[in-house]
Amino acid sequence: MTHGEGVKITKKRVYKKFKSDFPYNKELTIYKMKLPYVAEMISYDDNKKLIVINNECCMNLAKVPFKDKPKYYKQAKDLYFKFKKDTGFYLYDYRPQNMIVNDKTGVVKLIDFEYYGKQKNIWKSNINFLKKIGVVRKDYSLGSKKIKSTKKYKKRFSKKTLMKSKKNTK
Numbered sequence: 001m002t003h004g005e006g007v008k009i010t011k012k013r014v015y016k017k018f019k020s021d022f023p024y025n026k027e028l029t030i031y032k033m034k035l036p037y038v039a040e041m042i043s044y045d046d047n048k049k050l051i052v053i054n055n056e057c058c059m060n061l062a063k064v065p066f067k068d069k070p071k072y073y074k075q076a077k078d079l080y081f082k083f084k085k086d087t088g089f090y091l092y093d094y095r096p097q098n099m100i101v102n103d104k105t106g107v108v109k110l111i112d113f114e115y116y117g118k119q120k121n122i123w124k125s126n127i128n129f130l131k132k133i134g135v136v137r138k139d140y141s142l143g144s145k146k147i148k149s150t151k152k153y154k155k156r157f158s159k160k161t162l163m164k165s166k167k168n169t170k
C-alpha cells in the first residue's frame with residue numbers, strides 16, 4: 001500500500017487493509033513472528049485482507065522534532081541488522097515513516113512490511129536516510145554498483161569474450 005491509503009488509525013488500534021493477497025501475506029508473515037521490536041499485531045482477517053495492529057506510542061520518526069531525530073539513529077541502524085539476523089530478510093522500505101518512536105521510553109519499533117527480501121536492495125529514495133543511520137557508508141553510491149552489473153560490462157569482461165579477443169589478435 002502506498003501513501004497510507006487503507007490505513008485507519010484510532011486511539012488504540014491501526015487497521016491496515018490490503019487490496020491484494022501478495023502484500024497482505026508478506027506483511028502478515030512478519031507480524032506473525034512476534035518480534036519484540038515490531039509493533040504488536042492484535043488480529044487479522046484473511047477474507048477482508050485486514051491486519052489490526054496495536055497503535056504504538058507515540059509517533060513515526062519523520063514527525064519527531066528535527067533536533068531529537070539523531071537520538072534514534074543508532075537503534076534504527078541496529079534494528080535493520082537485527083531484522084536481517086532474525087528473519088533472513090533485508091528491509092527495503094526502511095525510512096523514518098516506517099518506524100515508531102516512543103519519546104518517553106526512547107524505544108523504536110518497526111512497522112510496514114510490504115517490501116523485503118533475501119537480496120540486499122538499497123532503494124534510491126532511502127539512501128540518504130540509510131547513510132545517516134549508518135546502514136550504508138557515506139560514500140556508498142548506487143551508480144558504481146550498477147555499472148559493474150550491466151550486461152555490456154559482463155560481456156566485455158567475461159572469460160569467453162577475453163579468450164575470443166586473444167584468438168582474434170593471433
Ligand SMILES: Nc1ncnc2c1ncn2[C@@H]1O[C@H](COP(=O)(O)OP(=O)(O)O)[C@@H](O)[C@H]1O
Nearest residue numbers: 001002003004014039053054055056060097112
Ligand atoms: N502500529 C502503529 N502504531 C502507530 N502508528 C502507526 C502504526 N502503523 C502505522 N502507523 C502510522 O500510519 C502510517 C502508515 O502506516 P504504514 O503501515 O506505513 O502504511 P503504508 O503502507 O501506507 O505506508 C505510518 O507512517 C505511521 O505514522
Ligand SMILES: [Mg+2]
Nearest residue numbers: 097098111112
Ligand atoms: Mg509506510
